[in-house]
Amino acid sequence: MSTAIRQLQKHFVGEVSGLDLRKPLTSEQVREIQAAIDRHAVLVFRDQDITDEQQLAFALNFGERENARGGTVTRKEDYRLTSGLNDVSNLGKDGKPLPKDHRTHLFNLGNCLWHSDSSFRAIPAKYSLLSARVVNPKGGNTEFADMRAAYDALDEETKAEIEDLICEHSLMYSRGSLGFVDYSEEEKAMFKPVLQRLVRTHPAHGRKSLYLSSHAGAVVGMSVPEGRLLLRDLTEHATQPEFVYVHKWKLHDLVMWDNRQTIHRVRRYDQSQPRDMRRATVAGTEPTVQQQAAE
Template identity: 60%
Template sequence: MSITIKQLTPGFIGEVSGIDVTQTLTSAQAAELEAGMDRYAVLIYHDQRFSDDQQKAFSRNFGALEDTASATIVTGRRLDADMADVSNLGVDHKPLARDDRRRLFNLGNQLWHSDSSFKAVPAKFSLLSGRVVVDAGGNTEFADMRAAYDALDDRTKAEIEDLVCEHSLIYSRGLLGFTDITDQERASFRPVRQRLVRVHPASGRKSLYLSSHIGTIIGWPMPEARAFIRDLSEHAVQPRFTYSHKWRPFDLVMWDNRATMHRVRRFDETQVRDMRRTTVAGDSVTAEQLAA
């Protein structure tokens, strides 16, 4: 059976069938799936019953895995550094208490963002496996940053072409009032610089590189920068640019952080929601970094 990718929304979301990605891929299969990513930016695979090792092995077809340790608050881990724990569970595998510090930090995932934009070399792909999903809520929404860029007027495109933004987890968590950050975490979350407009290395398409992690635009007064980024973000997440994924057990969703934003929606956190993400590392900076 050959790989089939069904278009779910025009030019954006693809649904993959005809392959079991828990098994070893050929180089041709991996290349076909990567080409699908270059076209759609989000691919959905159903009924992929991964072990952690199988998910890591599949992810490595597209590049080296990113170390996820610097993307979390300093706390106990259920999973190793090659896999991000995007669940609502503690080390005892039970739902976190409402006032648990890790839960409060992770509420930032409900804001529109791009994974690892707060790292000097930002992420390429993210791959999220739904091991245990909830009955209601918990959808993951995606926004097509290529289509959002294309829809801008020429004057705005010219204005943003060379702008550079500062990204940090401190900024996104601060939007929610989470300021309980240790000195060690503050050092780990030191702001980095990213271009506001990116060019996809395979397709050549331009896209907006937006995220709740943005705190300012280099050379702009911060209030003006934040107001402008808010305007761009409101434009980019209009319904015509977005898709909401309702999770089935053992879905795998794979997205390109260079061309999308995403967020999770609220759900009943007394229920178990076990989601595990591998992240394929990027290979270049988008902007020159401030000297240490």
């Protein structure tokens, strides 16, 4: 069976059929998927009952695995997964849902805000590949917004205004907006803000896109209130239904997305029930802007 791709939303998102991700890809298949992710920005693969090792092997066709250090408040000795995947579940090491007052649970609620994975790193992530191992019975959809189409829809005056703006990104900004402000000194150092361009140009096709995220909490050269208002206005614009795809998870779905062209968020769900989602993250290769101390 040959590979086929069906577009699911007006601007982006392709549903891929004809591939078994448990098996190694041919060089031709890798090229097809690479071209598809460049074009569609989000790819949906159904019925992929894969292991952690198979998921990571698939991801490594498209770059190196990102070092996960610095993206969580969970202590290493409390990690549930040891395979190299990011744990995007609501589960503790014992496999049970975390208590509602658990620090890791409260921190992870930030995933319900619109964001781009690892924009809080000096070199942000390229691709994310999320596999649904246990689907929550209520809620938990993931929404994606096309940042290319959102940029294209801006008026020329706004495009000129934001073209060269630089933002500060940190996990402390996104979590702080939900009231999570309790950090150790080590965590404060680990989550120190980094600089990112507000407008990015994709290396494969040259389209410009907005680089927005709840991790962005300041715009260089603006007062904090002024910068945050601009970022809020742009996010409201970029997440209109016109630019959004809602993914309703089914067991063994795998969704791959390009963090350089999209933002996403998970919707609220029943935290008393297990939700086991595992993410392979492909590292970016260069910063969006020369890094300086973001004070």
